[in-house]
Amino acid sequence: MANWVPLWLHRLGSPPVFYRFAGTVRPWAFGLALLLGAVALYGGLVVAPADYQQGDAYRIIFIHVPSAWMSLFIYGAMAVAAFIGLVWRIKIAEVVAMESAPIGAAFTLITLVTGSLWGKPMWGTWWTWDARLTSELVLLFIYLGIIGLYHSFEDRRQGARAAAFLVLVGAVNVPIVHFSVNWWNTLHQGSTIRLLGPSHIEASMLWPLLTMMAATKCYYVASLFARVRADLIASEGGKAWVRDIALGQPGNDAA
Amino acid sequence: MSQFLAMGGYGSYVWTAFATFLIVLLIDTLAPLARRRRNLRELRARLARQENRRRPGTPPSNESNA
Numbered sequence: 555m556a557n558w559v560p561l562w563l564h565r566l567g568s569p570p571v572f573y574r575f576a577g578t579v580r581p582w583a584f585g586l587a588l589l590l591g592a593v594a595l596y597g598g599l600v601v602a603p604a605d606y607q608q609g610d611a612y613r614i615i616f617i618h619v620p621s622a623w624m625s626l627f628i629y630g631a632m633a634v635a636a637f638i639g640l641v642w643r644i645k646i647a648e649v650v651a652m653e654s655a656p657i658g659a660a661f662t663l664i665t666l667v668t669g670s671l672w673g674k675p676m677w678g679t680w681w682t683w684d685a686r687l688t689s690e691l692v693l694l695f696i697y698l699g700i701i702g703l704y705h706s707f708e709d710r711r712q713g714a715r716a717a718a719f720l721v722l723v724g725a726v727n728v729p730i731v732h733f734s735v736n737w738w739n740t741l742h743q744g745s746t747i748r749l750l751g752p753s754h755i756e757a758s759m760l761w762p763l764l765t766m767m768a769a770t771k772c773y774y775v776a777s778l779f780a781r782v783r784a785d786l787i788a789s790e791g792g793k794a795w796v797r798d799i800a801l802g803q804p805g806n807d808a809a
Numbered sequence: 810m811s812q813f814l815a816m817g818g819y820g821s822y823v824w825t826a827f828a829t830f831l832i833v834l835l836i837d838t839l840a841p842l843a844r845r846r847r848n849l850r851e852l853r854a855r856l857a858r859q860e861n862r863r864r865p866g867t868p869p870s871n872e873s874n875a
Contacts, residue, residue, distance in 0.1 A: 584838075595827075604817060611819035617830040660837045668826040675822050777837055784845035791852045800852045
């Protein structure tokens with residue numbers, strides 16, 4: 555690895571550098587998310603044919619599955635950041651972990667609601683206490699617990715450290731959600747998209763799904779960076795670089 | 810068009826799901842932008858109060874221009 559890579563990462567650990575970096579990347583990530591999302595919605599709602607068994611109801615897959623992937627992916631990213639924050643006490647890592655939790659909770663909520671709206675016409679029930687659904691609901695409660703614990707401390711960094719432990723403990727639920735459809739007998743179907751071997755889906759239905767997956771990844775970056783910037787203004791409020799942003803020209807703080 | 814909106818009879822489920830997706834993410838997009846602006850406003854107000862304590866008598870004019 556070229557030695558500018560660790561050097562660049564090291565510099566990114568500095569709050570003012572990260573703040574500027576996040577401000578530059580956020581609009582591009584958000585724009586890319588909107589573009590990819592629009593293409594995926596068009597592909598999923600208009601181009602892809604109806605399913606031979608489920609008719610048009612299956613189209614919920616194009617938001618349900620990418621949201622479910624994100625609910626687990628964001629937990630993984632949050633756990634890595636929390637671990638780095640706990641071990642090396644890097645402030646940016648703690649902030650990234652804590653600001654990831656609301657985004658993960660949002661995607662988990664979307665997964666549960668869209669799954670319910672898909673379950674009613676196809677299974678005949680809004681909800682059932684089976685392994686996949688229950689473990690995803692537990693995931694939502696873990697996210698909410700992390701957010702609540704973080705905000706229940708007067709001192710932000712103390713709160714972040716306590717919540718980071720909860721993040722690592724709660725990580726046991728992630729493989730349970732993922733493998734629940736294999737480990738238990740459940741109403742929920744197994745994986746359609748597989749990394750190894752052929753996927754059980756037509757190409758015309760696969761590409762909107764993968765495009766939406768890319769869109770939600772870009773969206774996560776954009777939302778995370780906006781949240782980290784808001785967090786740093788408050789938590790670094792006593793520092794000179796934030797004072798300069800606060801007292802600078804109104805046009806300047808948008809950068 | 811109405812055939813597209815009907816979604817083969819599943820329109821209410823499909824469109825409610827997509828609306829949920831868009832509304833939740835819209836709120837998630839706007840909330841941090843508003844929070845950053847509020848944090849900057851509060852910081853400006855705090856700095857103005859500190860300035861006022863250091864040099865009493867200066868009207869706290871900076872408080873309101875956020």
